[in-house]
Amino acid sequence: MDQYVIKGGNPLHGEVEIGGAKNAALAILAAAVMADETVTIENLPNVRDINVMIHAIENIGAQVERVDIHTVKINGTTIHGFTVDNEYIRKIRASYYLLGALLGKYKRAEVALPGGCDIGSRPIDLHLKGFRAMGADVRVQRGMVETEAAALTGAHIYLDKVSVGATINIMMAASMAEGRTTIENAAKEPHVVDVANFLNSMGANIRGAGTDVIRISGVPKLHGTEYPIIPDQIEAGTFMFAAAATGGDVLVKNVIPKHLEATTAKLLEAGCRVEEFDDAVRVIAPAKLRHTQVTTLPYPGFPTDMQPQMGVILGLSSGTSTITESIFENRFKYVDELAKMGANIKVEGNIAIIYGVERYYGARVGAPDLRAGAALVIAGLAADGITTVDDIYYIERGYEAFDEKFRKLGGEIQKVSSEKEIQKFKLKIVS
Numbered sequence: 336m337d338q339y340v341i342k343g344g345n346p347l348h349g350e351v352e353i354g355g356a357k358n359a360a361l362a363i364l365a366a367a368v369m370a371d372e373t374v375t376i377e378n379l380p381n382v383r384d385i386n387v388m389i390h391a392i393e394n395i396g397a398q399v400e401r402v403d404i405h406t407v408k409i410n411g412t413t414i415h416g417f418t419v420d421n422e423y424i425r426k427i428r429a430s431y432y433l434l435g436a437l438l439g440k441y442k443r444a445e446v447a448l449p450g451g452c453d454i455g456s457r458p459i460d461l462h463l464k465g466f467r468a469m470g471a472d473v474r475v476q477r478g479m480v481e482t483e484a485a486a487l488t489g490a491h492i493y494l495d496k497v498s499v500g501a502t503i504n505i506m507m508a509a510s511m512a513e514g515r516t517t518i519e520n521a522a523k524e525p526h527v528v529d530v531a532n533f534l535n536s537m538g539a540n541i542r543g544a545g546t547d548v549i550r551i552s553g554v555p556k557l558h559g560t561e562y563p564i565i566p567d568q569i570e571a572g573t574f575m576f577a578a579a580a581t582g583g584d585v586l587v588k589n590v591i592p593k594h595l596e597a598t599t600a601k602l603l604e605a606g607c608r609v610e611e612f613d614d615a616v617r618v619i620a621p622a623k624l625r626h627t628q629v630t631t632l633p634y635p636g637f638p639t640d641m642q643p644q645m646g647v648i649l650g651l652s653s654g655t656s657t658i659t660e661s662i663f664e665n666r667f668k669y670v671d672e673l674a675k676m677g678a679n680i681k682v683e684g685n686i687a688i689i690y691g692v693e694r695y696y697g698a699r700v701g702a703p704d705l706r707a708g709a710a711l712v713i714a715g716l717a718a719d720g721i722t723t724v725d726d727i728y729y730i731e732r733g734y735e736a737f738d739e740k741f742r743k744l745g746g747e748i749q750k751v752s753s754e755k756e757i758q759k760f761k762l763k764i765v766s
Contacts, residue, residue, distance in 0.1 A: 337731075339724040339738060340757050341715035342747035342764045343697060346620070347583035349744045353571045353590050354380040355405070355564035357733050359526035361429035362503045363533045363564065364388045368397050368411030368433075369440040369511065370537050372559030377406050379564060383732045384427045391424045391433065411440070420447040420479065427732070428500075431459055434482055435504035438471060439511040440557075443483040448475070461498045465505035468492050469512050489514030489553060497522050497633040502549070503530050510539040512553040521549045524634040525594045529565045536560040566590045569640045570734060571616070572598040573709050576644040577741070578618040579607050580651060580717040585744060588615045597637040601629060605648060626654035626691060631662050643669045643710035650678040651717065652691040660685045669707035672700040676714055676722070694719055701725040705733045712737070716746050721761060 355378035365388065367374040379385055381404040389407060393399045396415040400408040417437055424430045425447045437444035449459065459480070463473045466482055468490040474481045489512050494501055502522040507530075509516035521527070523545050531544030537557040543549040571590040578585035579602055592599070592611045599609050599616065606621035626649065631639040639662035649656040650673060660666045667682045674680065675698040679690040697720030702708025708730040715722030724730075727750070730737060738748045749760050 336725065337727050337750055337752050338757070339712060339715070339727050340749050340751050340760045341697075341712065341722045341724070343695070343716050343718035343720065343722060345581065345716070345745050345747060347578050347581045347585050347716065347741070347744040347746055350586045350588055351574050351740050351744060352588050353566045353574070354378070354735050356380070356526055356529065356567040357382055357384060358429075358499075359529040360385055360564045361388050361427075362432045362507075362526065362530045363562070364392060364407075364409070365429070365432035365436040366507050366530060366534055367409040368392060368414060369436050369507070370557045370559055371412055373408050373410045374537065374559050375402075375406065375408050375561040377561065377563040379405050379407060380567065380735045381405060382735050383728070384429065387424060387427050388429060391419050391421070391430070394421070395419060414441070417441060417443050418445040420445075425449075431462060431480070431500060432504060432507070434462065434466070434480060435507035438466060438482045438484065439487065439508040442485070442487065445479055445481045448478050448480060459500070461494050461496065461501035462504045465492050465501060465518075466508060469508060469516065487512035487553075489516040489551070491517045492519070494518065494520040496520075499524050499527060502527050506531060506541060506544075506549060506551060507534065509551040509553060510534050510541065511555070511557070514553055516551045516553070518549040518551070519547065521547050522633060523547060525565060525568060525591070533560070533562050536562050568594040568598075569638065569706070571595055572638070572641045573644055573713070573734070574740070575599075575602060575616065575618045576641070576648055577713045577716060579605060579620045579624065580648050580713050582620045583744070584617070584619045586615055586617045590614060590616060592616055597635060598641055601627060601637060601645060605652060624648060624652040626652045626656040628657045630659040633662075639663055639666060640706050642666055643707045644713060646670070646680070646687060646689065647673065647710045647714045647717070649689045650680060650692060650714075651695070652689075654691055656689040656691070658687040658689065660687070668703035669710050672703065672707070672711055673714060675700055676718055696720055697722040699723045699725070702727060702729045705729045709734060709737070712741070712748070716741065716748065721764075723757060
């Protein structure tokens with residue numbers, strides 16, 4: 336089982352290049368099968384979830400050509416199956432995007448119920464509500480979601496709760512439905528906008544993405560396109576917070592600063608200096624981080640995917656801070672692991688009360704999920720001594736070359752697969 340072993344205490348300095356947004360790419364890969372021609376997708380992150388989705392698309396008959404690790408060509412005209420199920424696809428949350436894509440194009444789909452990180456309840460009832468409103472018959476049985484429709488027709492759909500997944504799934508299906516669909520209380524996240532832009536580049540007619548009302552006029556067919564994925568705001572935020580936690584100075588390149596406003600605001604409150612450029616941000620840490628309060632909210636609020644990383648920062652801040660988690664109820668799983676490193680955090684319901692400590696100390700910890708795992712790596716980079724992070728397959732689901740990027744910034748981190756390699760790393764550090 337692979338692990339990261341980290342020698343902390345080095346302030347991170349230098350430049351880091353951010354890859355494509357995983358959450359946008361997963362939906363765009365699914366949507367690509369809806370075209371009647373070849374679609375080229377660029378700036379794909381080379382991470383585990385992306386490769387699982389590409390494999391699933393191949394399995395239903397689509398032609399897939401990996402031009403390079405960040406570019407793929409997909410042609411869905413050869414699709415011959417509408418059942419998506421294997422042990423890997425069940426482990427990723429975004430498997431449900433193939434429901435909207437296949438239902439929209441072929442009027443039928445059967446997809447395994449989604450998996451992903453155990454960060455709390457993430458039902459897909461709003462997705463199914465949208466499909467039913469457009470005339471689809473939907474059944475959930477034997478761990479599968481089955482959808483079928485003689486025809487899809489436009490509908491007025493109000494989402495009872497802001498849901499990125501439901502917004503994107505309904506948007507995909509509605510793109511090839513007859514008539515006009517309106518989604519109210521739609522999610523406004525950057526990757527919702529990116530998927531809408533991608534569909535429009537294939538000939539869809541979607542207006543209002545990025546607002547809480549999206550209007551879709553269905554079209555009979557979609558054509559080929561070439562499309563680059565937007566930069567990953569969560570990867571960018573993770574490196575920004577790593578700079579702050581380690582007392583560093585890092586230029587984070589290939590980003591859209593507008594997408595990072597909530598993250599930037601909290602770094603400023605914590606005492607960091609943040610400089611914005613056209614496609615980069617620079618984070619310069621203060622001598623001592625300040626306490627602040629954070630509440631996670633749908634975009635443009637503070638992202639729940641940045642909450643564990645924020646917890647690591649606040650754990651090293653002066654005074655007492657609070658984090659209120661309003662999205663997922665299991666997002667504080669990292670707290671027990673961080674406590675092994677000396678953090679002083681008390682969780683009451685959906686609120687974490689964080690009493691700042693002077694420093695963290697190296698320990699053996701396990702990544703409970705993707706973002707919590709990234710947060711523990713940041714803690715290890717800031718800590719005194721050696722930290723070992725187990726279960727890094729969670730981290731590799733969403734971060735490409737994570738250890739390599741930190742090494743280029745001066746972080747002492749190595750991916751290992753045995754106790755012997757850990758000891759070798761320790762000996763190298765001592766010498």
